[in-house]
Amino acid sequence: MINGDALKSRISAIEEWMIDIRRDFHRHPELGFEEYRTQKKIIEYLKAMDIEYDIMATTGVIGTIRGKGDGRTVALRADMDALPMTDEKDVPYRSSVDGKMHSCGHDAHMAILLGAAKVLNDLKD
Secondary structure (H helix, E strand, O other): OOOOHHHHHHHHHHHHHHHHHHHHHHHHHOOOOOOOOHHHHHHHHHHHHOOOOEEEEOOEEEEEEEOOOOOOOOOOOOOOEEEEOOOOOOOOOOOOOOEEEOOOOHHHHHHHHHHHHHHHHHOOO
């Protein structure tokens, strides 16, 4: 069992990694059922963490982390789609796709879930 301080330390250690992921997704938004690049990137991250995955609903991804034995199941989910809007921010990670942007946080949700997957996978046993 991990204590709260140790968990916070693990999360802090991957904070910049999650920010980089979020900004990458923000730069490359894709509308619903068009998230092929997003899906590919998520699969790359899951593979790097040695997390098994399945593809669903054309562009969706399900990652599965298995512990040593039977027990409780925890499900976490995030939306992946962007919206048909123009990103007017003047930041380095501004959307590179005209008329598409992550304006409701799905880019952050994906990054946070990948961070949670990393921590949970490291602690699974």
